[in-house]
Amino acid sequence: MSLLTPREILSAGAVIPVMAIHDLDTAVDLAHALVEGGIPTLEITLRTPVGLEAIRRIAKEVPDAIVGAGTVINPEQLQAVADAGAVFAISPGLHPTLAEAAADSSIPLIPGVATPSEVQLALEFGIDTLKLFPAEAVGGKAMLKALYGPYADVRFCPTGGITPATAPDYLALPNVLCVGGSWLTPKTAVQNRDWASITKLAQEAAALKTA
Template sequence: MTIRAVLARSPVIPVLTIEDAAMATDLAGALIAGGLPVIEITLRTEAGLEAVSRVAKAFPEASVGVGTVLDEADFARARDAGAVFAVSPGLVPEMAGAANAAGIAFLPGVQTSSEIMTARRLGLDTLKFFPAEASGGVYGLKQFAPVYPDVVFCPTGGLTLQNAPDYLACPNVICIGGGMATPADALAAQDWDAIRRTAAVAAGLARSCLAAA
């Protein structure tokens, strides 16, 4: 499945940093039950890959990916754990090649026109816009739209349920990513029902991007 096809499954991609892999399936189950079938688990903790493995095995209907990929070797490790996509905060040509070699869909991060042009030369037209709020936000994305009509974005960084509709209204935003579906207090209390309800709100957000239809 291409990265664009993965992202088209959901308007919101929960980005999870998991310290204890034992809670991963309960957390993912709440998100999936709420209507969010695409989940990104970052590699910022030692539990990251184990969490990916547990979630991928427990929910084969979901699209589980890894985030904060900083090294070429991460792609093969992610694939072996059951991830179907990988997200990096930046764009390095060698990493795009490593993702292809590992057979895993790749979502690199970009911030500038030069980076978008580099991505297009590498055959990448579905990109993470990061950090979104600090890099021009909705206004910046709207400026990119007529210049790069073939490119769609998943903005991440500083997004909330309050500003999410503005991002999803952009014609070049296929989905958004972040922690808006997993409130810190609900996570701390392991209140899975509260997370399911928040996920349902996120899953109901409308998006205008034609690529998401």
């Protein structure tokens, strides 16, 4: 897949599913189910032992997916996910060492921020497309509205505590490109390989963009 900008990545769908894959054998089918439902941008977290291999398999076998890595917290992980085929990386936070590594990386980093100072740190390194995390815990929509004043050119993917009921209000904000959520991949549905249910959840999430 050709190199996409962070804003193209986040604008491809209304919701980015935050996916902690425990069973590697479900990874490719799960990705196919989400893409079929209209959710192409996937965040595979490194919170599980098979996360990196899941990225590698999905990148190879699901060509229509925009595969990214989540929970990337240091330069070594950033390099590893790029080597595995991820086309973007998301981190829960930001520090100068990671920002410097991102400047030299072959894939874009979308770092997490929770305060104006962290937004300014990101901007200092030329990063203006961010993840607000943990969104609900740090003020949610009110925080995003407040940040829009001084940082009108910055765009966000709020993640953390967002539900199908609250997502439309976030998506209506001028500085929000999409939201992150874990509700698209219910553990029971994945364990049961109920891909039809996951595709239906993806279709409902994709429809939020035009709601």
